[in-house]
Amino acid sequence: MKNINIFLLVSLLVPYVSIAGSQFCFEREVSIYCEAELGANYSLNGYFVKNSKHYDFAARRAFDGGWCQDALKSIMTVMKSAHYCMEFEESEKNVDLTIDSVVSRTSQWTYFQ
Amino acid sequence: MAKKKNEKIKHRWRKCPLGTHWRSASNVDKHHRKKITVKEHYRKGTCVKNRSGKDSLYADEMFLISNTYFSKNKTNISSNSLGYRKGNQYDQIIDGWVTYWNEILKPKVPLDPDFVKVMIATESSFNSRAEAFAGKRAGHARGLMQVTDITLKYLKGHKTEARNQLVELDEDDMYDPVLNIAAGVRWLYRKKQIADAKFEEPSWLKSVMLYKGYRSMNNKNVKKFIRLYERIKSEKH
Known part of the structure; x- marks a missing residue:
């Protein structure tokens, strides 16, 4: 009976795992850059290694160069803090992540306003 | 009421003839018009001429179509929520507008x-209030399909991006799922038209790539889109 309950619990939770969200905290800056895309668009991308695992991340969409440079500048400001955290939409089981926010005690950047 | 001979109805769900749109019944407040005071009164719903003279959809008719037909439309959409809390909340609206635009624009591959x-x-992760800054030119990206302010202008016929089947909506309308999905799907269709002209082997996936502003199908977010699409198609719920 106990096994069945555990199975049911796992079955209910599995579909929600992929968007459970994750947060990684850092003491140093991670690599982040703007990449030229279609037309005058730029995408915001980056990567980091945590617990010997390589993660790539990107913002949801490419927008114009001004948007990307502004986002990059804001994120770099947050990353200058001694301690900051990055939040992603997916759980840490994923290695391709969607960046939602970068937050320190004194400043922050969020994709959605 | 019998339809006049010359009045062509564009789609089975549309209420008004081509070149006109539906304006819902409403209470009109007291106002002045050409130096005459118009008393407060009730105005019946009616078809009025489009500003552009082209076939255009306005908010009132979108709500009318959605309320009248979407719940009766047999949905072909997966019930897989992809793990999102509101993942199935907009299924009927999505299916309704996809049916509508497929029937209007008649692509080879629906x-x-x-x-x-x-x-x-x-x-947007199914957040109808989602809003992101999209740069000085594009303005803000709003709602479920993150329709940008500049896209709304294009959908009204600005710079002839969309030449017909226009969508007359404003920025605040984009937080309403019915209006947002109507506009977003129409814009995806515009991107399909561009993909058809641009690529030897056009596909809906390439139009997604263009919608998101990427230059390559190898982009991480395009790959993520493919993964989710494969998941929704492989899992039966």
């Missing part, structure tokens, strides 16, 4: 409503 569902997952 758009799959699950494609739009994945689009919403990747654009």
